[in-house]
Each structure stands twice: as structure tokens, then as C-alpha cells.
Amino acid sequence: MKRFCVAALLLVSTITFAKEQQAVVLISIDGFRHDYVEKHDAKNINAIAESGVRAEGLIPVYPSKTFPNHLSIVTGQYPSQHGIVDNNFFDKERQQRYSMGDGVEDSSWLTTLPIWNLAEFQGVKAATFFWPESEARINGRTPSYYYHYNTPTPNRQRVNQIIDWLKLPEAVRPRIVTGYFSVVDSMGHRFGPDAHQVKGAVQHVDELIGELWHRLNTEVDMPVNLILVSDHGMASIKADQMIETQSLPINESLFETVNSQTRFMIYAKPDTTEQHIEQLRSKLEQMPQKRFYLESEQSLAALAVTEGPRRPDIVLATKAPATFTDRPPEKRFDGGTHGFHSNRDMDGIFITAGPGINASATLERFSNIHIYPFMAELLGLELMTPIDGDSAVLAPLIKSD
Incomplete structure (x- = not known):
């Protein structure tokens, strides 16, 4: 050929x-x-x-x-x-x-x-x-x-x-x-x-x-x-490096969330205040031994993410081989992904x-x-x-x- x-x-x-x-x-x-x-x-x-x-x-x-x-x-x-x-x-x-x-x-x-x-x-x-x-x-x-x-x-x-x-x-x-x-x-x-x-x-x-x-x-x-x-x-991603989304201190009455595996996106609900957002951001930053980081305003701007209704208020991000998961431990497997x-x-x-x-x-x-x-x-x-x-x-x- x-x-x-x-x-x-x-x-x-x-x-x-x-x-x-x-x-x-x-x-x-x-x-x-x-x-x-x-x-x-x-x-x-x-x-x-x-x-x-x-x-x-x-x-x-x-x-x-x-x-x-x-x-x-x-x-x-x-x-x-x-x-x-x-x-x-x-x-x-x-x-x-x-x-x-x-x-x-x-x-x-x-x-x-x-x-x-x-x-x-x-x-x-x-x-x-x-x-x-x-x-x-x-x-x-x-x-x-x-x-x-x-x-x-x-x-x-x-x-x-x-x-x-x-x-x-x-x-x-x-x-x-x-x-x-x-x-x-x-x-x-x-x-x-x-x-x-x-x-x-x-x-x-x-x-x-x-x-x-x-x-x-x-x-x-x-x-x-x-x-x-x-x-x-x-x-490559590893099952033992997966982060349980249930472990995140998020009040679901205040926030909508979307698990994108390499990112976890958090959106304020209509009645959620800036104070609520900052309090959550502080809690996430202070979590011990976390395998994720919070995207900054500067990093999102550099990635061409502009203001708008589809931009999350808080973005949690990972680096391979870590990812977010909703699955129980017995259903987690090594494999591959993208989104980093x-x-x-x-x-x-x-x-x-x-x-x-x-x-x-x-x-x-x-x-x-x-x-x-x-x-x-x-x-x-x-x-x-x-x-x-x-x-x-x-x-x-x-x-x-």
C-alpha cells in the first residue's frame, strides 16, 4: 500500500x-x-x-x-x-x-x-x-x-x-x-x-x-x-491515584458540579454568593494531601477561557496519572485519558x-x-x-x- x-x-x-x-x-x-x-x-x-x-x-x-x-x-x-x-x-x-x-x-x-x-x-x-x-x-x-x-x-x-x-x-x-x-x-x-x-x-x-x-x-x-x-x-492514568469526588467538601444546595475526569468543574447556583464561592475555594485549597490544584484566573485567561455562563466559578485540575472519579474502588482501573x-x-x-x-x-x-x-x-x-x-x-x- x-x-x-x-x-x-x-x-x-x-x-x-x-x-x-x-x-x-x-x-x-x-x-x-x-x-x-x-x-x-x-x-x-x-x-x-x-x-x-x-x-x-x-x-x-x-x-x-x-x-x-x-x-x-x-x-x-x-x-x-x-x-x-x-x-x-x-x-x-x-x-x-x-x-x-x-x-x-x-x-x-x-x-x-x-x-x-x-x-x-x-x-x-x-x-x-x-x-x-x-x-x-x-x-x-x-x-x-x-x-x-x-x-x-x-x-x-x-x-x-x-x-x-x-x-x-x-x-x-x-x-x-x-x-x-x-x-x-x-x-x-x-x-x-x-x-x-x-x-x-x-x-x-x-x-x-x-x-x-x-x-x-x-x-x-x-x-x-x-x-x-x-x-x-x-x-496513562492509575486507579490508585483517582480522587473521589465524594470527598470534596461541596454543598450541593449551593453549587452545580460536573466531573470531567481530568477536571472537576464547580458552578455557583443563582442564590450562591461570592462569599460562598470564596469559602469553598479556601476549603479546597486547605485539603490535606490533595492530588489536584485550583486553576487561577491567570491560568484560565492564558488558556483562552473567557468570562461567560459556561465558565465554572472554580476549576479543580489534575496532572497524570491522577483523575477524578465517581466510581467505587472495585470499578476503578488503570488505563488512559486526556483533558490535561x-x-x-x-x-x-x-x-x-x-x-x-x-x-x-x-x-x-x-x-x-x-x-x-x-x-x-x-x-x-x-x-x-x-x-x-x-x-x-x-x-x-x-x-x-
Whole structure:
């Protein structure tokens, strides 16, 4: 598969195409840590990287969780701006909890313009296969083609559908397609990043990516740029380092709480006073032998967490291998997770190759908010709203006309 992939790219790499002729396929491999290519021997992904450009790492936004980061990749915005500030959180203004995927039923949770909307609003058809919140009717619109999330859907079906979309007649085929694979993340959570089960999952997805790349270059009659990303990495966690949430001195009549495993978020109820908040903060600070710390105003600001109803009044944070848990001791297990502050274990991958990519460019670690303007430029789309990402960061990757 590697020989076919590289040869196919070399065949088209010397041809220049107008941006309005090119397509972008964005694939997320959930939980694929930056070093899994070598660690778990992903030969096909490595071949694509060698024929294109690979960043030293993809830095997730805070928190390094699945939904906030997938939305940041396709919007160029920090979570405080696009609205999905964690996989699960509380909104003090709405007095409601958000859980993963709630935007499907109520798109007002999202305050943003994802890449598929940007494309559709400018006459470019879009297709998504399981990207988080891609089913939501954001700004009154969905992609032209999308699937309702269904975990058991075979991974190879996703590859087949992407190819089928790109083989549609020109008038109806999409030029921006997103796809998503979850198996690497699932195995990482269950067994930890070093486990042979994770290696098996990586090699399974690697085979599918190799097949996809080969077929993009042999079956599709339009120039396609492939972008491989992951939302975050993975760190090892230990059962004996887990912190019981029941041990925290929190008065539930005064506070709403959300356990995000690597963070514990505390929200004041409507009648809770600043004095109540400060008293609780003091109690938490004074807990003996605690394995967590309180985020400061300064640290949250540095992480682009801005004021608003979805910002907790108190955030308790951990460092691996410690996490928060609601489970009894007999149901706690070693494994893996993400959601910690940015570090190399939390870094994901960014690899891109195709006819519009300058394969001679080099790329250091960068934040995933910069991918959105890069995709827009590849597709010849104009940005329509303010974003946090900077088009200059990935501009060297785009082959000049």
C-alpha cells in the first residue's frame, strides 16, 4: 500500500490546479497521539507524511477533550467562542447541562460557523461522516451530505462513502469532506497508550487510511488534498491515584458540579454568593494531601477561557496519572485519558499531502485553531466571521500558483 500511495502522489505533485478545482478530505483519528506513527508502526500514514508535510505535533485547545477540539479544528475558534467548552458542562444562564452531541437537537449550544457551513454558504457542497456536531443545524443549515452518528458503523464503510461522494457528478459532489475514526481513542482509554490493543487499533486505522489515500489518487478524477489530524493525545492514568469526588467538601444546595475526569468543574447556583464561592475555594485549597490544584484566573485567561455562563466559578485540575472519579474502588482501573493541560502526551498529529501542498515545507508544533483558515484557503473560500486562528501559520504549506 505504501508504494502505491507515494507513487500516486508523485504522479500529481507537479501539476498545478486552481483552488476552485481542488477538494479537501479532513480525517480525524480520535486519540491518535503524535508519536503513535513510530510507536505503533503506522506504515501507510508514515508514507503519506513522507510525501507531504507532518507537523512535530498538533497542540489541542483547552481542555484537551474530544468535542471542544473537533469544533476548534473546523471553526478556527477557541471553545469559549464556538460554545462547546467541554464534552460535558453546565450553562448558568440557561440553567442547563450540555452532554456530547446535544447540539443535534438544539443547535443554539453552538455559536459558530464550521467549515461545512462556510463552504455551503459560498456554493461549495460539503459532506461529513460522524464529525462531532456535524448533524446539528448550525446557522439553519447542515452539510449537503451527512450521517447520523452510529457507533457500530464499520470503519471501511466510511472510506467507501468518502470515495463515493467524491465520484459523484461535478454538479453535486462535495469539495470538503470530513471523516472520523474513534477506535484508537477507545482502546487508549481502556488499556492505556502503551498497550498492544492500541497498536492493533492504530494498525487497523492505518490500513484504512492507506486504502483511502490510494483510492483518492486512482479512482477520483479531481485533485484531492488529504489532511490527517487528531483531537488530542493520550496519557496513562492509575486507579490508585483517582480522587473521589465524594470527598470534596461541596454543598450541593449551593453549587452545580460536573466531573470531567481530568477536571472537576464547580458552578455557583443563582442564590450562591461570592462569599460562598470564596469559602469553598479556601476549603479546597486547605485539603490535606490533595492530588489536584485550583486553576487561577491567570491560568484560565492564558488558556483562552473567557468570562461567560459556561465558565465554572472554580476549576479543580489534575496532572497524570491522577483523575477524578465517581466510581467505587472495585470499578476503578488503570488505563488512559486526556483533558490535561497541553503537553507532549496531549499532542495529536497533523499530516497533509496532495496537489495543493508544498511538500518541501517544514512544520513545528502548532495549535489546531490554525487549520480552519488553511482549509478555507485551499478551497478558495473567504472567511465570513472573526476567528482565533491565523492563516499565516500554515500559509507556507500551500503551493503557490
